[in-house]
Amino acid sequence: MKSYVAQRLGIAILTLVGMSMVIFALLRLAPGDIVDILFSTAGYVNEADKQALLKELGMDRPYWVQYLDWMRQILTGDLGKSYRYDIPAWEIIRPLLPVTIELAILSILAGLSMPSFWLGMVIILGMVSWLGWIPPMTYVRPTENFRAHAIQFALPALAVGYRSSALIMRITRSSLLEVMREDYIRTAWAKGQAERVVIWHHALKNAILPVVTVIGIEFAFLIGGLVVTETVFNLPGVARFLVQAILWRDYPIVQNLVMFIAIVVILSNLFVDMLYGVLDPRVRYG
Numbered sequence: 001m002k003s004y005v006a007q008r009l010g011i012a013i014l015t016l017v018g019m020s021m022v023i024f025a026l027l028r029l030a031p032g033d034i035v036d037i038l039f040s041t042a043g044y045v046n047e048a049d050k051q052a053l054l055k056e057l058g059m060d061r062p063y064w065v066q067y068l069d070w071m072r073q074i075l076t077g078d079l080g081k082s083y084r085y086d087i088p089a090w091e092i093i094r095p096l097l098p099v100t101i102e103l104a105i106l107s108i109l110a111g112l113s114m115p116s117f118w119l120g121m122v123i124i125l126g127m128v129s130w131l132g133w134i135p136p137m138t139y140v141r142p143t144e145n146f147r148a149h150a151i152q153f154a155l156p157a158l159a160v161g162y163r164s165s166a167l168i169m170r171i172t173r174s175s176l177l178e179v180m181r182e183d184y185i186r187t188a189w190a191k192g193q194a195e196r197v198v199i200w201h202h203a204l205k206n207a208i209l210p211v212v213t214v215i216g217i218e219f220a221f222l223i224g225g226l227v228v229t230e231t232v233f234n235l236p237g238v239a240r241f242l243v244q245a246i247l248w249r250d251y252p253i254v255q256n257l258v259m260f261i262a263i264v265v266i267l268s269n270l271f272v273d274m275l276y277g278v279l280d281p282r283v284r285y286g
Contacts, residue, residue: 008273012266019262023255024067033059034083034249057083070255080252084245089252093238093260099139100230100237103160104222106153108168108215110161123155124232137234156233160226164218171214175207182206208279216272224261 035053039046054060058069073080079089142149179185180203188198223238230240238257245253 005270005274008270012270015266016259016262020071020255020259021067023258023262024063024070027249027251027254028063030249032249034251035059037248070252074256074259079256082250082253084248084250084253089256092241092253093256096236096238096241097260099235100223100226100239103153103156103226103230103235103237104219106157107160107164107222108219110157110165123159139234139236152233152235156229156235159232160222160229164222167218168211168214172207172211175210176203179203179207205279209276212272212275212279216268220261220265220268223264 035050035057038053039050051060058066061069070080079093081087082089082092085092140148140152176199185198185203188202193202224242226237227239227243229235230237238260242254242257245257
């Protein structure tokens with residue numbers, strides 16, 4: 001197990017290095033940068049001022065120098081400064097993470113053909129039309145008012161979790177039906193074991209592996225895929241802010257948020273692989 005985990009972590013590090021290169025390159029390939037956006041917003045162009053701002057932000061250096069500087073910052077725990085807000089990137093990212101993670105977890109616990117953003121708007125309109133009540137649209141921290149915080153997250157979690165729960169139930173049902181046809185299940189029935197024991201102890205334990213895989217993939221997807229839901233319910237989460245940072249070409253914020261999402265995906269896959277061995281003793285790691 002230890003050698004397998006070490007091998008997977010080594011592969012994960014190489015994957016993250018490759019991802020960082022792709023992220024860095026794609027951001028620079030996009031037309032325009034934050035300096036162009038700032039000057040176009042101001043309505044005038046002064047080449048000398050532009051060059052001075054590029055130098056101040058460090059964007060006049062060769063790309064390979066900028067990339068190595070970003071890697072050095074990540075390794076030292078310094079994520080750089082936001083170009084747009086001129087404050088450390090971590091101060092912006094830190095309060096966003098709990099919002100998205102909490103919503104993703106609640107969505108996993110909560111119709112497959114209904115988009116979550118559409119269902120979210122239907123829920124809001126239904127509350128207004130039938131109850132004359134609109135969900136709180138200003139983010140409330142759990143330390144400020146836990147009840148209001150729980151209500152605020154219940155509705156978006158329901159909107160997103162409705163689809164996720166349908167997918168998970170569908171996979172669980174199909175996997176369980178397949179396992180119920182196995183010989184060892186017929187043997188358990190023949191021995192006169194109770195239905196509860198056959199389903200929960202024999203069948204479900206062997207049918208759960210595909211379900212765990214789907215849950216891991218769904219959770220990783222939700223971390224970076226809640227853009228519209230966070231926008232509909234006005235939640236200050238990672239996905240919503242990432243889109244804003246991309247529009248402003250705020251390279252430090254975009255690079256670090258995308259790297260965070262990549263890390264979540266890789267660690268989710270690794271956790272699911274480790275969980276296989278716990279749920280099914282037949283799984284062996286070489």
